Amino acid sequence: MFVGWHSNNFSEVVDDFSKDILCDKNLLLNSWNSDKTLSFGAYEEGKLYGAISAYPFEKSMFINNFYYKEKVDNSIKARLLGLLLKNIDDGIKTISVLVSLSEISLFEQFGFKEYGVFYKVLYSSGLMDFKGKFDDATPQNYMDILRVIDKDAFAENRSDYIDEVIKKSSSLFLTTPNGYQHSYALSKNIIKISPWIMRDGAYDDSMRLLRTILHHRGGKNILAFIPDVKEIRDLYISHNFDFMSEYRLMYLNTKPSIDLEMVYGF
Numbered sequence: 442m443f444v445g446w447h448s449n450n451f452s453e454v455v456d457d458f459s460k461d462i463l464c465d466k467n468l469l470l471n472s473w474n475s476d477k478t479l480s481f482g483a484y485e486e487g488k489l490y491g492a493i494s495a496y497p498f499e500k501s502m503f504i505n506n507f508y509y510k511e512k513v514d515n516s517i518k519a520r521l522l523g524l525l526l527k528n529i530d531d532g533i534k535t536i537s538v539l540v541s542l543s544e545i546s547l548f549e550q551f552g553f554k555e556y557g558v559f560y561k562v563l564y565s566s567g568l569m570d571f572k573g574k575f576d577d578a579t580p581q582n583y584m585d586i587l588r589v590i591d592k593d594a595f596a597e598n599r600s601d602y603i604d605e606v607i608k609k610s611s612s613l614f615l616t617t618p619n620g621y622q623h624s625y626a627l628s629k630n631i632i633k634i635s636p637w638i639m640r641d642g643a644y645d646d647s648m649r650l651l652r653t654i655l656h657h658r659g660g661k662n663i664l665a666f667i668p669d670v671k672e673i674r675d676l677y678i679s680h681n682f683d684f685m686s687e688y689r690l691m692y693l694n695t696k697p698s699i700d701l702e703m704v705y706g707f
Contacts, residue, residue: 442513443484444491444520447473454482458489464508465627471606472496472506481524483509483517493521495529495536496606500597501697502529504538505606518547526551526693536693539666539707541686548691557701558669559688564655565662566681583614587621587638594638594703603636613657615650619643622650622706624658632658634665637706644672647705651680668701676705 447454451473459466472494473480483491491509495502504525509518530536539559540548588600603623611626620639627633634654639647654663666688667673678684690699690707 442490442517444517444524445481446477447480447482454489462508462510463628467609468607469494469506475606479529481521483513483521491517491521493525495525496602498597498599501535501537504536515547519550522547522551533694535695535697537690537697539688539690541688545689551693553691553693556690556692556697559666559690559707560669561685561688562665562667562677562682563662563685564682583616583621586616590620590638590640594700596698615653617646617649619646622654624654627664630662632661632663634663634706638703639705641702647676651676655680666707668704670702673705
């Protein structure tokens with residue numbers, strides 16, 4: 442199996458790839474378009490079987506895509522990860538990634554360490570009828586709020602990444618003075634909350650934003666990755682989200698400075 446950079450027909454092969462595996466096709470394409478030297482794939486006879494990419498920030502690198510079909514074995518996964526790290530690792534910058542439990546040993550082979558426990562949660566209970574106003578949670582100045590709140594949580598500016606790489610036509614931004622929430626269609630039936638950042642202690646506003654998205658998007662399944670923080674867990678539990686599986690936020694080189702108590706959706 443060939444492992445290397447994508448060719449110019451990447452948009453076509455990603456389309457076929459996304460028919461066989463649930464992935465964020467928009468994020469794969471936007472990441473590749475933003476820096477083609479940081480996106481790699483595993484190919485066989487011209488078909489894509491695995492993909493990995495990273496996005497550079499001022500102080501860190503984030504591995505934002507790592508997808509592979511069942512046919513891809515651990516040696517190919519290691520080749521993908523190793524090739525990416527060879528091109529992005531300067532030995533100093535933080536490199537972070539969110540991985541499933543089955544992927545931990547792979548990343549540990551390359552020196553990654555655990556930063557925090559995360560859960561994949563899913564809402565599938567249908568529309569919920571809440572009392573309250575919802576339209577006032579979508580002000581026009583959401584980017585102004587996002588820039589400040591997100592930098593407080595991650596200790597660096599990620600606004601261009603959110604607005605230009607993650608954002609898509611199905612995006613819905615909800616904000617209050619104490620935070621913002623971004624959600625988008627991952628597939629026809631699944632809405633993903635990513636990212637969702639709130640000031641520490643802004644529980645009432647967090648509940649308001651969660652109820653707003655359930656009001657607007659409750660006819661779909663709603664997916665999120667959340668840290669192991671009691672206040673955040675309790676919010677999702679109280680709104681009928683199921684806890685599906687565990688994940689780990691891992692890092693290489695310098696330990697990151699992420700305030701997980703502000704991260705309501707990674």
